[in-house]
Amino acid sequence: MPVQSKVALNAPDRLLFRLNELMKPTKDLGSVLTTFNYGLYLLAYFDSKAYNLKSKALSFVRPETAFTALPGAAEAESSPFARLGSVVANARLTLRLFGLLPIYVRVRKLIREGKSMDPVLYIISFIQCSLFATFQLLENIAFLTEKGVLMRCGLGWLFNGTGGRVANMYRVAHRAWFLGIICDFARLMREAQIFFTKNHLEKGEITREEAEKAVQWYYDWIRPLAWLPIGWHLSGWMGDKTPGFNLGIQGAAGVLADLRRTAMLWHATQEA
Template sequence: MAAARYRRLNLLLQQTATRTDGFLAHLNRVLATSAGVEAVLCTLCYTLYFVHSRLTRLLEKRYERLALALATKAASALFPGETFTASIEPPRSRLSELCASTKSLADLVDDFRFFTRLWRLVTIYSWARDNYTSPPGDAALKILVWAQVGVSSVFQFLENGAYLASKGILRGERWEARQARWFVLSNRFWLAHTVLEGLRLLRVRQLRYNEDFGAKTADEDSNVKAEGEVRVQSEELKRKWHSDFYANAGWLPLTLHWSFEDNAVIPISETWIGLFGMLPGIVMLRDVWEQTREA
């Protein structure tokens, strides 16, 4: 009996070790790519913001109960009609420390994501170059992609300037005055990119997913094999279309929220910021995870 339990335990440990090894090896392949790093950081960042919002809510409820208990005790010592006001410092607790740590980690990850975008203008140049050498066959898509290249370039330039000014690298009164304004303007261009991406996706769907990423049309070859290839290729593009659509839908409310100096114009709580941001992060992470899967 003991020997059988030992064998089962040994088998379970071996299976766990094998699965853990496979997971870590796969994660290493994901983190070896820039897209994988961005997907992991994006998902982690907005997950932390969501967790922080929930922890903050729990902490607020705990403080409310504490304040109510203090008020109840104080009321018993007062004469009828007598009132008093008091200000107390919130007590430190494990929950408050965890809440602060979560927010600090989320801000750190977010700051690192800003830093890694400093050289994204080079990526945008490569995107523009590819679009120039191999443009989409559809005229509408060509215009939309070039418009995206333009607004993305302005967005990244403004964000880089604002970020470097916030870190004290670009110094002077003029940069201090520009910093907040440039962050807002950069988000407006990000919003424009998001809208253009939505239009591009609608056009791709209108073309039945054939006019995108070099997909062929059935007219290029009339034999059965070619038609089968077109169908399979279009199905792959259709799945990618849905992924891109959900990711873009997640960014839209966030870019609207951040496009105003007064965020109360488009109010979004930290909980919803976390949820909306997690959506594109999870989509990106799933795509990279599939791309790095071993054959």
């Protein structure tokens, strides 16, 4: 962080910025755990399909030894891979208890650098930060309530409905997260508009850095596109079960979302 920025920070901000730096390695761990988590869900889906295929094959060879094929998604969710995936998911939820720190730091940087930013990008970023902060706060409350750390009677009256208060709190949190993902699409389209204006209308010279950003722009679409079906499903806009959504789609989308970052982290370990 530049010296000028350090001077501008008050004592509480400086403490939070230092805590954020301390917790930065958990971001890399979170990406790896995300890929592992959704990879397990994908394995659970294929495991269930293999189970039913094996049953059908045995029914042709030795009908008396064939076992009953399990229906729908029930068999995938009962797979050992899915159970291990739930354990990893809990680890990710625990890591995200500190997720408000980087969001706060990002908001503070937005406030400081807002004058030099494109006004539309600034508004989109601020809205996205607000949505992600809402998601993280509600998810933390729901998780700690679920684990018995917080009392269930606290904010429960705000989240009454079918499925229980904690489940509804998770649902509202995921809706905020889903809307935050939508902000990524708005940001990418605005960035494309700015680049197009400079390149084709103003005939400005494109620097090497801007050219690299243009290449990165295409990669930046992958993550929100991958999270989109998962966010829609978890948000419960169409009830508890989204038509056509299963553990296989969830696993494939989740792996795709963080696969590139995980691959980059793995590549960085070559020099270790």
